[in-house]
Amino acid sequence: MGISSGTIMTLIFSALLFFISLIAHRKRWWLTFYVTGSVAFMAAMIASFILTGFDITIMSIEAQNIAGTATLLGIKSVYLPPNAFIFQDPTGWSIFGIGFECSSLIEISVLISLLIFYPGYSRKSKVRYAFIGATMTYMANLIRMFTIIYIVNIFGKSAVYIAHAIIGKLIFFLFVILLYWYLLTRPTVNLVRNRIKAGKFE
Template sequence: MTSWLWVTCAVAWLGLVVLLRVRRLWLPYYVLATVGFSLLVLTAARRTLVETTLEALTAQHAHVVSGWFDIPTRVFKNAPGTLLVLVVIGKVGWTVIEVGIECSGLLELTAFTALILFYPGLRLGRRSWLTVAGLVATYLINILRLLVIIAFLHWGGKDTIFVAHTIIGRGLFFLLVVAVYWSIFTRAALKAVRERVEQA
């Protein structure tokens, strides 16, 4: 996306978000604000230092944690988002895992930030704390997902990549991220409702 188009979209998005907030149309405000923010950040971050740094950090952390379980991995210094996993079943050898935008967690981290940032009714201090806690939890869950894929590859062979990545890895990630979202959003909302009922 060209920079002038991005800026035009950002200005239009901001105008609509402000309008919806001023008119207190909370559901359209929240949906437009979170989705728009996520899309704008993701398009701005694509192929930048932000994306490549997150890919490199994710690969490096997965490499370190794999070592705790005696799973040999390597990270390429010249291709920081690339991780090698030693496969010991079937055709023995190294398998390359590319840590791209999906495996880096950039999508989920951006979406989570948007959900907290635009959630109506949160004070700045609570919003800041929840953002940091949620980002750390989401990042760690993503490392766990990558570790599951690495473990399947290492001990199950290259034929397990589809099941490990698409079914088990994503399923585990989804369940744990939903637990984080429930803890932050739903539990807090239920607590607020309970307090209002008790005060009435």
């Protein structure tokens, strides 16, 4: 399987940012180091998913999980390899294909990258929170997709746009915002507050 030009550009972009992050670390430009390092790691993760075929594996697992869950809950659904499934709606059948953007791999990559370079956690905590965050993001995406199926199953194909572009995305991103608050924003606020109280804020 050949490497696409987009993947090559992503790898080049990642390498360039890693180089900048090394310079920023040496110069003690901590915010620059955090931003460039996180983005570089995220880009490298996404490129590695595509190069190894891990993205197809995850999308296939998601499609099978949703099809099986929908059937168990009374919405007849059939898995279509590698990353799609069909399910019943009021007028017949609808097909749902899971693409890279809908797989949650981008959101998982962003979260893990921000955690890996986050200075407020120990190495053990970073690994633990990265695992928890990735798992919860994956589950939230499954809930998003099942919500779309449930709405289309009741209201038909005319509800696809509202279910997918509005309700599904709203549910998913609200969850992601809450997760980011818990894992990144809240501890940062607490860290700054404690330093101010201790008179160690620089």
